[in-house]
Amino acid sequence: MRKKERSMRKILCASLLTAGLFTATSCDNYLDVNTNPNGPDQVVAPQFYLPAIQSELALGIQFDARYIGKYVQNWNQNSANDVWDQHGFVASSDASGQLWRAIYYSMGANLTDMISKAEQDKKWDFAGVGYVMRAFGWQTLTDYHGEVIVSQAFEPGRTSFDYDTQDKIYEEVRRLTLLAIQNLEKTDGAVATSQLKQGDLIYGGDRAKWIKFSYGLLAINEHHLSNKSSYNPDKVIEYVDKSLASNADDASVRFEGAVSNDTNFYGPRRGNMNTYRQSKFIVGLLDGTNSALRDADLIGLDPKFAGQHLKDPRLPVMLAPAADGEYRGVTPGVGVTEYVEAQRPRNLWNTPTDVVAATTPNKYLFGNNERFPIMTYSQLQFIKAEAAFLKGDKALALDAYTKGVKAHLDFVQKYAVNDAATPEDEAAVYAQRRKLYEASEDLIPLNAADLTLPKIMLQKYIAQWGWGFLETWSDLRRYHYNNEVFTGFELPNPLYGLNQGKPAYRFRPRYNSEYMWNVSALEKIGGLNPDYHTYEMWFSKK
Template sequence: MKITSIKTTLAAIALAAVILPGCKKFLDVNDNPNATEKVDPEQILPSAQAAVMHVINSQYQTFGNFWAQYWTQLPNSSQFRSVEQYSSGPADFDRAWGILYAGALTDTDSLIVKQNQARYAQYAAIGWILRAYSFQLLTDGFGDVPLKDALMGTANRSPRYDTQQEVYDSVFSFIDHGLALMDPDSDYHPGDDDLLAGGDMETWIRIANTLKLRAYLRLTEVDAAKAQAGVEALYSDGALFLEDDVTLAYTSQGGNQNPLWAEVVALNTRNQGASSTIMDPLKANDDPRITRFYQLRVDSTTYRSTPQGTFDQIASNIALSYPNSATVLGPTAPGVLMSAAESYFLQAEAAQRGWGSGNAAELYRDGIRASFAFLGLEDDEATTYINSAPAAQWPANPADRIGAIITQKWFAMCGSQGFEAWTEYRRTGYPDWIEPSAASILGPGNMAQRFVYPQTELTRNGNFPGLKPIGERVWWDTK
């Protein structure tokens, strides 16, 4: 089993500077800054990738890690209190929405239009996959979003919204378009300008298949028949899935750091502490990953946490453990597009449901091992954990196995894939011990189930369908 990470440097990430800083065009779903510019795909590809990774590793990461209950607000500040209270408003989501539409998706359009040119067909193939990934990010966060009418520029500044079901249908179609174009033997493919896979089209095929598996499994609770048919078709076609972490390697140089670190720690606003929701089971299972997920405070000799949302119930001098500054919340902490651990857990779920090949228990353990490897821990540490930790045992009762798979996926995603962990919790209800934040304003038993539509849509889109409450479930969330 391969556990090595696919990483490239950020030499080309500065090309995204025309997109990532705040600008007036940036927040309009229909603005297309590159539409009239002659920009080569070699420049557009890293810009698109940087935009997607910026969203994953900034706003989506913050909300995901709080709502998956890895992080909680420190008692001596108020920076994330609205997140803990589930009271975030439209203005809080402007930037992520804008980066995806006016940044990543605009760039993928500029790649896709080159698909009939042999020199750029592989760029277009990657563009289709990034397009699918971006729309899944949008719809998993917001629910219904503009798709068919989006990105039309001045031809339509008030795009209609597509239902989440329609968006998912498009996601599958986009992936199929990308796979149909991919040719690992092509003489023309990206190189260092591909920040995520270095131009290795075999890797992009695995990314596409793994993304498709993720998307079909997202439908298990709303359309099990479609989920099953889609997964079975993947395996029937002999799909290969990721065995490596696909990451973006940030650097310590100005402008190239992990964006969440740049927005939080570098500005001396480090106000995330460890939540007891995960800290307690980490300790109870002697899980060595605790040392990679969190770090001791200089004034503490033990890992400390507090129940989610209890920032106003504990003393301000309690030294809660921070997210780890090397592996999670540091300038060079890698950004994760998809991890090997996630891939194995997806395959384990498919196998356990009887839709995919392979041994579910072995794939489950491979997922745990991949998580340890990603964090720089030794394989013998993973073996000890798998053999002895109660949380790692493969359930004898088949009815408990999906829960075990998702719970171990939740452990693996701590700090690095917060949004995906929260999203999987919404789909499955696992881990089953998560309770709403103590600071919730939504009433007993209620918690955040979606992002709130951004302020820019309220004020600019004539076809805006109206705000959805933060506690209202999205289409696929029926548990």
């Protein structure tokens, strides 16, 4: 898991292919750099590591989104009694363990070597990106699993590894991120010729954007502690103000989409999402039926659905209708069978059947060559809005909330032209709905006193739908699945039997890593107990 020998050839080959750096040299010949057949004798240039490291992180999140996406009800299974729909798990399986593999194995020692080589060559920008990628990986992994292995993770010769507590991991994320900023701000050494642009699939070598990304990570790290007495909303606001300044700063990973190995995991070419259906919860947030995002003055104003509440302009772009043209979602654990066939929601690509052609046109984030977001401006504005609201500064909260809503409306609008046979009409309807939506004082208040916490959290949920699963789950757990904050959100009924009536708060560690080889360490943290996945996280506790 944590040894670089087994993955180095594959990682570097994938990096070179992804970055488009090959000429006529084969991968095997290019990488014949070792005299030791069991491991590399030398560390290669940083730009050869970075593309695979970035894509593996994105793919790790996307792989496991098939499960966490059900926990947070972005989507659910089209059939009944799915254990993940019920906040359960599949025993003796690596399902939901891809992120673990990405952080420890695919990134793992390769990322360590990249940072070491960058520091040796005084390529401070590569070192900075390496440190913040490692920090982002730890933040992601601990928010997903709780206690994970950090301090001993890459120690050579170890056969067992102790778990670190979440508070220590959060401290390590802060330390690494601040170290990343220090390196990214350096302009001496070999920064001018470091070739970061060649290897960076996220920002194309833009150091200024990586610094903003780092401050965004600090904001997320700090804001997750909102239930702690030490929580400092002013620090969160400060970090957000230093982070992404507009949608142009959004962080997303590039995929080419021409072949399966370099295709977005959500793309029809990969065929990974055919049996998933949008949830009833997300449909309610976008169709005007959720009471927190409903304006009685908008009833009867929709240009496409006569007599109905104005639909959120994002609805037809993000979601898929049923055969009868109406938008519906599935209930966790129930599937599509609660509807007659003509009323059943279609899959995420909006195709009539689940046998989906590889060349099916892109829809929202579910395209072969669509970029996958990992941090966005709108997400951070909603974090700022919540921090200001909790502080009691509702004027600042409303300003950030308004910027967040409008930024996400901009984010989605660029996909409108890809979603219909008559794209001009699709774009025109989007603009028409958006004008009415933004004019609603219920949806976007003019008076700060009218802003509510549910509005902030539900608009953030919409903005993160389809990509920000871990941040959405962190929000749900911080509020302990409170459906007065997340209006309309209902836990599955029944919950998985081993849960003992409790919702999930973490995913169990990767089976073939920990439950096969690290049992004694697992036992110390309760990881062998059948309800371990319901143990509350440190960050969400009072």
